[in-house]
Amino acid sequence: MAYTQARFDVSAAPLATRTESAWADYLRSSKARRLSLEAHEALFFEGDPAERVFEVAEGSAMLYKLLPDGRRQVVEVLGPGDMFGFDVVGVYDCTAESLTPCIVHAIERRDIETAPALQEHLTRCVLAKLHAMHDHAVLLGRKSAFERVASFLIRFVPQRGVLGCVGPTAGEEDTRTVELPMTRQEIADYLGLTIETVSRVFSDMRRRGLISLEKHDRVMIRDVCSLCRCSGTH
Amino acid sequence: MAYTQARFDVSAAPLATRTESAWADYLRSSKARRLSLEAHEALFFEGDPAERVFEVAEGSAMLYKLLPDGRRQVVEVLGPGDMFGFDVVGVYDCTAESLTPCIVHAIERRDIETAPALQEHLTRCVLAKLHAMHDHAVLLGRKSAFERVASFLIRFVPQRGVLGCVGPTAGEEDTRTVELPMTRQEIADYLGLTIETVSRVFSDMRRRGLISLEKHDRVMIRDVCSLCRCSGTH
DNA sequence: CGCGATTTTGATAATGTTCAACAGTAGTGG
DNA sequence: CCACTACTGTTGAACATTATCAAAATCGCG
Numbered sequence: 104m105a106y107t108q109a110r111f112d113v114s115a116a117p118l119a120t121r122t123e124s125a126w127a128d129y130l131r132s133s134k135a136r137r138l139s140l141e142a143h144e145a146l147f148f149e150g151d152p153a154e155r156v157f158e159v160a161e162g163s164a165m166l167y168k169l170l171p172d173g174r175r176q177v178v179e180v181l182g183p184g185d186m187f188g189f190d191v192v193g194v195y196d197c198t199a200e201s202l203t204p205c206i207v208h209a210i211e212r213r214d215i216e217t218a219p220a221l222q223e224h225l226t227r228c229v230l231a232k233l234h235a236m237h238d239h240a241v242l243l244g245r246k247s248a249f250e251r252v253a254s255f256l257i258r259f260v261p262q263r264g265v266l267g268c269v270g271p272t273a274g275e276e277d278t279r280t281v282e283l284p285m286t287r288q289e290i291a292d293y294l295g296l297t298i299e300t301v302s303r304v305f306s307d308m309r310r311r312g313l314i315s316l317e318k319h320d321r322v323m324i325r326d327v328c329s330l331c332r333c334s335g336t337h
Numbered sequence: 338m339a340y341t342q343a344r345f346d347v348s349a350a351p352l353a354t355r356t357e358s359a360w361a362d363y364l365r366s367s368k369a370r371r372l373s374l375e376a377h378e379a380l381f382f383e384g385d386p387a388e389r390v391f392e393v394a395e396g397s398a399m400l401y402k403l404l405p406d407g408r409r410q411v412v413e414v415l416g417p418g419d420m421f422g423f424d425v426v427g428v429y430d431c432t433a434e435s436l437t438p439c440i441v442h443a444i445e446r447r448d449i450e451t452a453p454a455l456q457e458h459l460t461r462c463v464l465a466k467l468h469a470m471h472d473h474a475v476l477l478g479r480k481s482a483f484e485r486v487a488s489f490l491i492r493f494v495p496q497r498g499v500l501g502c503v504g505p506t507a508g509e510e511d512t513r514t515v516e517l518p519m520t521r522q523e524i525a526d527y528l529g530l531t532i533e534t535v536s537r538v539f540s541d542m543r544r545r546g547l548i549s550l551e552k553h554d555r556v557m558i559r560d561v562c563s564l565c566r567c568s569g570t571h
Numbered sequence: 572c573g574c575g576a577t578t579t580t581g582a583t584a585a586t587g588t589t590c591a592a593c594a595g596t597a598g599t600g601g
Numbered sequence: 602c603c604a605c606t607a608c609t610g611t612t613g614a615a616c617a618t619t620a621t622c623a624a625a626a627t628c629g630c631g
Contacts, residue, residue: 168475170569176475191464196471219453226460230425233463236470237430241402241410243477244529248619287578295478297620302579319578319628335404482587521610534587536611553596553610 125220129210130158136209140164146188146199146207153190155209156225159183162205163284166197167292177293178239179232180258180285186228202284241336243295250335251294252304256281256314256322257331264331277327283320359454363444364392370443374398380422380433380441387424389443390459393417396439397518400431401526411527412473413466414492414519420462436518475570477529484569485528486538490515490548490556491565498565511561517554 129135137160140146146157149168159181166179166187178197181187187199215221242251257264259281283290291298305322308314313330315323324330331337363369371394374380380391383402393415400413400421412431415421421433449455476485491498493515517524525532539556542548547564549557558564565571 166471168471170475170479171571172569174479174569176478178471178474189464189467191461191468196468219456222453222456222460226456226463227425229460229463229467230423233423233467233470234425234430236467236474237400237402237412240412240470240473240477241404243474244410244526245404245408292478298578299580299621300619303619306579335406335408337405531588532610533589533612537587540611 125218126224129214129218129221130208134211134214138207138209140201140205140207142201142203144201146201147195149195149198151195153188153193153195153212155188155211156186156215157188157199158186158208158210160206160208162201162203164199164201164205164207165285165289165293166199168197175292176295177289179235180293185232186225187232189225189229202289246335248294248296248300248304249307249333251296252290252301252308253330253333254336255290255294256324257327257334259283260324260327263327264334264336278323278325279327280317280321280323283322285320287319359452360458363448363452363455364442368445368448372441372443374435374439374441376435376437378435380435381429383429383432385429387422387427387429387446389422389445390420390449391422391433392420392442392444394440394442396435396437398433398435398439398441399519399523399527400433402431409526410529411523413469414527420459420466423459423463436523480569482528482530482534482538483541483567485530486524486535486542487564487567488570489524489528490558491561491568493517494558494561497561498568498570512557512559513561514551514555514557517556519554521553 138146138157140162146164147153161183163183164181164187165177166181167175167177169175179185179187180202188195190196210221215225242254246254254264260279263279285293287298287301290296291301294301305314305316308330309316313325313333315325317323372380372391374396380398381387395417397417398415398421399411400415401409401411403409413419413421414436422429424430444455449459476488480488488498494513519527521532521535525535528535539548539550542564543550547559547567549559551557
């Protein structure tokens with residue numbers, strides 16, 4: 104092996120800084136278009152010619168695909184900083200729809216293709232998405248309904264449930280409240296379940312004291328680590 | 338919208354040619370290492386420091402992830418031309434294992450990072466993989482066992498079952514024989530099913546006259562279009 | 572308060588899993 | 602060449618999980 108992980112890390116750090124800054128420069132420039140969306144507004148449809156790439160600035164959105172008989176699979180859930188609208192074949196492979204009111208930046212494909220620093224940033228984002236899709240495939244292919252919902256909830260607790268999880272702060276109650284940007288139907292379509300199953304799992308988790316529901320979309324996780332142990336991943 | 342799909346296509350074509358050629362140049366150079374693998378040999382493990390990127394030259398391979406209790410999800414099946422071993426966090430997120438005897442090219446991450454033309458090629462490959470993962474998420478999240486196996490089989494018929502499928506040649510028997518590079522267990526772990534269910538679906542397809550099995554891993558598809566209609570996608 | 576939409580709950584059905592036994596296949600060595 | 606063995610794949614029966622269908626409860630909002 105040519106160099107160790109430590110050496111990779113140090114060489115990667117300045118690269119990231121460099122591309123982040125080029126990206127920030129681009130977004131400040133007049134070329135980037137800023138779009139405001141209401142909740143549940145489609146940004147583009149599967150099959151539309153792919154002319155722009157987008158970045159979520161505020162709020163959240165999703166990408167989904169439909170089967171001819173109407174079954175839907177939400178393939179990605181997007182938050183601030185996430186990019187989407189990449190393509191290979193000239194058309195979008197998914198439909199993009201806002202979940203909450205949100206602001207997205209639209210970037211002309213042309214601008215990216217001619218600016219290596221922007222390309223680097225884009226590549227980084229695509230790699231992160233591919234990584235996330237691998238995890239999601241495990242969830243869809245091998246996890247039970249309970250594990251899927253647990254994994255889903257932990258996703259909304261920053262820095263937890265992922266590799267290098269910081270764990271609970273010693274001695275403290277490890278309680279966190281998360282705001283879900285999605286309806287039960289959207290959660291179901293993301294997790295490959297039905298709306299009823301999602302609802303039943305939420306109720307089951309409540310009965311077991313793992314969570315409590317302040318509102319339908321406000322979930323208090325009683326103990327993040329306990330829930331994490333239900334996710335199948337740990 | 339700034340420009341039409343047609344304009345995107347023509348601008349994309351020369352780009353592809355340019356990166357393909359840089360890629361071919363790199364592979365001919367002494368920097369690319371050529372590795373020979375037997376069937377079922379691991380190339381790297383989930384968690385290993387990610388120092389190189391790979392390309393399949395001959396044969397096929399897979400990427401999989403394991404849950405702590407041993408459940409496995411095969412997240413990608415790779416054939417000639419496919420790249421793998423990308424990372425975001427410095428370590429591989431999957432284990433890579435050959436399915437058949439195969440030859441892979443190993444490319445130092447450093448070489449790619451310093452050569453924009455190689456980066457473009459890599460970005461293209463990652464985008465294609467992301468696209469494939471979206472389709473796979475639909476399969477795992479929303480398709481029945483029968484549809485999953487049908488989709489899987491069609492995957493091995495070049496130019497069919499995908500967007501812009503050429504369809505059967507008029508008047509001809511639309512029969513094709515495919516060689517599966519995977520065992521039933523591997524297919525099951527790829528499709529999010531059990532080995533028994535995969536076996537039962539194969540038998541069911543045989544009884545219905547959709548396929549015939551010359552050997553366990555040689556499947557004759559009686560009529561590609563009929564099978565395609567069973568895949569849920571069309 | 573009352574209406575429409577979303578969510579929850581219940582009863583039943585279907586799909587796929589699990590566990591167990593059996594069959595086919597390939598490889599080995601007498 | 603055939604018997605033996607180990608492995609992979611197939612089939613069957615019982616079971617579990619999740620889906621489906623139907624109804625009740627809750628929420629959001631004018």
